[in-house]
Amino acid sequence: MNYNINEKGYYGEFGGAYIPEMLYPNVEELRQNYLKVMNEPSFKTEFDELLKNYVGRPSPLYFAKRLSEKYQTKIYLKREDLNHTGAHKINNTIGQILMAKRLGKTRIIAETGAGQHGVATATVCALMGIECIVYMGEIDIARQAPNVARMKMLGATVVPATSGSKTLKDATNEAIRDWINNPIDTHYIIGSVVGPHPYPDMVARFQSVVSEEIQWQLKEHEGKSNPDYVIACVGGGSNAAGAYYHFLENEHVNLIAVEAAGHGIHSGESAATSVLGREGIIHGSKTLLMQTKDGQITEPYSISAGLDYPGVGPMHAHLYTSGRAEFIAVTDNEAMNAGLDLCKLEGIIPAIESSHALAVFEQKKFKPNDIVVVSLSGRGDKDLATYIKHFNL
Numbered sequence: 001m002n003y004n005i006n007e008k009g010y011y012g013e014f015g016g017a018y019i020p021e022m023l024y025p026n027v028e029e030l031r032q033n034y035l036k037v038m039n040e041p042s043f044k045t046e047f048d049e050l051l052k053n054y055v056g057r058p059s060p061l062y063f064a065k066r067l068s069e070k071y072q073t074k075i076y077l078k079r080e081d082l083n084h085t086g087a088h089k090i091n092n093t094i095g096q097i098l099m100a101k102r103l104g105k106t107r108i109i110a111e112t113g114a115g116q117h118g119v120a121t122a123t124v125c126a127l128m129g130i131e132c133i134v135y136m137g138e139i140d141i142a143r144q145a146p147n148v149a150r151m152k153m154l155g156a157t158v159v160p161a162t163s164g165s166k167t168l169k170d171a172t173n174e175a176i177r178d179w180i181n182n183p184i185d186t187h188y189i190i191g192s193v194v195g196p197h198p199y200p201d202m203v204a205r206f207q208s209v210v211s212e213e214i215q216w217q218l219k220e221h222e223g224k225s226n227p228d229y230v231i232a233c234v235g236g237g238s239n240a241a242g243a244y245y246h247f248l249e250n251e252h253v254n255l256i257a258v259e260a261a262g263h264g265i266h267s268g269e270s271a272a273t274s275v276l277g278r279e280g281i282i283h284g285s286k287t288l289l290m291q292t293k294d295g296q297i298t299e300p301y302s303i304s305a306g307l308d309y310p311g312v313g314p315m316h317a318h319l320y321t322s323g324r325a326e327f328i329a330v331t332d333n334e335a336m337n338a339g340l341d342l343c344k345l346e347g348i349i350p351a352i353e354s355s356h357a358l359a360v361f362e363q364k365k366f367k368p369n370d371i372v373v374v375s376l377s378g379r380g381d382k383d384l385a386t387y388i389k390h391f392n393l
């Protein structure tokens with residue numbers, strides 16, 4: 001079984017490019033060039049240099065001793081929380097801004113929900129001195145004031161999406177409309193392994209530095225480069241794709257994907273896409289999608305803004321249906337408790353998204369000699385208000 005993308009842009013039956021005809025030239029230009037550009041030695045050199053000196057890579061692979069003692073297994077944390085801007089998203093935006101420059105683009109657009117991807121995009125645009133327009137739902141702008149301020153400080157223009165539910169979906173529609181109207185000079189930076197081919201593959205490749213590092217770092221720690229398990233939370237699926245990438249074809253490495261169950265999988269307030277989703281098309285790709293009987297996208301819910309997405313990337317839809325990855329759903333409460341636990345046991349305050357991955361240890365028993373790597377996708381500074389409210393701190 002092949003778990004990576006095929007020549008046609010599909011992971012099994014998922015993926016592809018289901019886009020309006022007007023968008024075809026933009027997406028096709030990217031499809032024809034992305035691998036060629038990524039394989040240029042000068043691209044690799046510049047990407048690696050920025051990951052090292054700007055992002056701060058390699059991020060440590062940290063053996064969590066007290067957490068390991070508690071759960072009687074060997075737990076390593078891949079510290080994406082220590083990256084510049086506080087999460088893995090910067091790996092992708094650095095890659096895409098370099099891609100945009102190589103394609104001669106002078107203007108960047110992006111969509112953002114909670115604002116994390118908007119901030120990561122605004123950051124690399126400031127770094128390169130390129131104009132940046134971020135579309136964001138009007139409701140999200142009101143909910144996420146600190147990230148809106150960050151984007152403005154970084155020189156981006158934040159444009160409110162005022163149609164529909166005034167959230168991520170509507171911001172995406174606005175960004176697509178912009179791209180159709182500005183096909184020559186503009187690149188659209190998508191923030192996860194979602195969207196039409198080649199985006200899921202391109203983003204997975206930029207994030208694959210995570211598993212590349214895990215391999216040599218684990219070799220240093222344990223004398224072998226393959227863990228027994230890799231655990232990652234899944235919103236769209238980019239931190240998981242990066243953490244899995246170099247292990248996809250090695251079935252001795254077990255993959256665990258963690259989705260947000262919100263108030264409970266069947267509570268009507270969740271984002272557990274694999275369990276609740278059916279095949280459908282969102283953001284230009286065929287994937288598993290939470291939808292009503294007549295195909296309307298269901299509004300997702302999670303306490304963590306980054307997991308609050310009604311679909312998953314096509315790679316993850318394929319990992320789910322093929323059984324290659326085990327999918328586990330974690331509720332708001334379970335995630336919050338696991339997050340606080342990490343603070344007390346290891347002195348690390350995780351993003352609430354990452355806390356979902358940590359909650360797996362309460363649900364699943366590992367053997368004492370298992371080597372379990374957890375993708376600690378981000379840090380919790382951005383979530384302080386939510387932690388304060390939840391625990392009455």
Ligand SMILES: *Cc1c(COP(=O)(O)O)cnc(C)c1O
Binds near residue numbers: 235377
């Ligand atoms: C955005 C985000 C996620 C979810 O996005 P993926 O594409 O699924 O990785 C997870 N963790 C953090 C810290 C995030 O900011």
